[in-house]
Amino acid sequence: MKAHILISGASSGIGRAIAIEASRKGYKLSLCGRDKVKLAETLLHLSPDSQVYTDTFCLSETNKIHAFVSEASKVNGNVNILINCAGLNSARGLGNEVELADLDWMMKINCYAPIEFCKAVLPPMQAMKSGRIINVLSTVCLYSNPGIAAYTASKSALDAYMKVMRKEQRTHNIHFTSVYPGGVNTDFRAAERPQYLSAEAVAKPIIQTLKTNASAHLHELVIRPQAEENY
Template sequence: MKHILITGASSGIGRELAIQASKLGYKLSLTGRNPDKLQRTQDSLTINTKHFSRSLCVTDQAALTDFIDSAKDKMGDFDILINCAGINTARGKGEEISIADLEWMMKINFCSPVQMMQLCLPSLKQAANQNGSATIVNVLSTVCLFANPGIAAYTASKAALDHYVKVMRKELRADNIKMLSVYPGGVDTEFRAAERPEYLTAAAVAKAILHTLDTDTNTHMHELVLRPQVEDNF
C-alpha cells in the first residue's frame, strides 16, 4: 500500500486528490491551513483509509518538519509527495504589486514546495530503493506556459517552481525519483471569486493526476497539461 503526502488537502484539487486516493487504497498524510476544512476532507475519506492529518501553514518550518517526521513514523516512508498548496492573492499589474505581496506569494508557491521536497526526499529515496521508484508531483498552472496581463506575481511564483523542478528532475533521475509537473488551466474551485462551471473540475484534475501516477517503474511522465475545452490562451 503506497503512502501519499498531500499539501493543500483542505480544499479544491488537494481535497479531491485525497478523496480519490483513499478510494484507490493509498495511505494518506494530509495537511492544510484550515482545520475545519481539513476535517471535512478527512470525513470524506473512504472508511478504513489509513491516514494522518495535521493543520498547519506550509511556511512554518518547525511545524512542517514535525508533521513530516510524525507522518513518516506513523505511516512509513513516502512513496509520493504532491505539492498542491498555493495562493493567488496579489492581482494587478506588475508595476503595482507590492514587494510584500510578491514575497508572500513566492514563499507559499515557490519556497514552501521546495522545502517540502527537501524534507521528504530522504524518505522518498528510501522508498525508491525498496520499490524501484518514488514520485514528486508539483501542481503548477498553465500560467507557466503563457503570459497574461494582471497576474505577474502569481505567474512568477509558479514559473520559479516550474524551472526549479526541471533542474531537480535531472538531478534526481539517478535516485529513481520521478518528477511530474502538472499544469491545470482554469479550474472551478473556491480558489476563484466567482463560479466558472465551464472550467475544469477539481475532481477531473485529481483523477488525471492519479491516473498518470499509475505507470510502470521505467516510465517517467514529466508533464501533464489540462485545459478546459473553452480555453484558448495557448
C-alpha cells in the same frame, strides 16, 4: 501494501479531490492544510477504512513542514509519493504595481514551501531508490496573462526549480511530474466558472499517473477545459 501519499493543500479544491480519489484507491494518506474545519470536511469524504494522518499549519513555517513529514512517516511509513498542491493568488495587479511584500508571500507559499517538502521527503526516497514528486502548478507557467505577474512568477519559479531537480535526482530513480491545470472551478476563484474544469477532473488524471510503469518518467501533464482559449 499501498504506497504512502503526502498531500499539501488537502483542505479544499484540487488537493481535497486528490485526497478523495487516492482514498478510493486505498493509498495511505498524510494530509495537511491551513484550515482545521475544511480539513475535517475533507476527512468526511474519504473511504471509511482510510489510513490517514493529518495536521494543520501555515506552510510559511518551515519547521512545521519538516515536523509534519517526520510524524507522517512514523504513522504511515516513508513517503512514497509527495503531491505539492497548496497554493494561493493573494495579490493581483500589473507587474509594476505589485508590492514586493505581496510577491514575497506568494513565493513563500507557492515556491519555497513545496521545495521544503521535497527536501524533507528526499533522503528516504534516495535511500529506497524510489519515489514520485508531483507538483500541481498552473498553465500560467506556459503562457503570459496580464494582471497576474506575481502569481505567475511564483509558480514558474517552482517549475524551473523542479526541472533541475528532475535531472539531479534521476540517478536515485525519483520521478518529478509537473501538472499544469488550466481554469478550474473551485473556491480559489471569486466567481463561479461552470465551463472550467472541476477539481475532480484534475485529480483523477493525477492519480492515474501513479500507474505509470517505473521505467517511464512522465515529466509533464497539461489539463485544460475544452472551453479555454488562452494558450
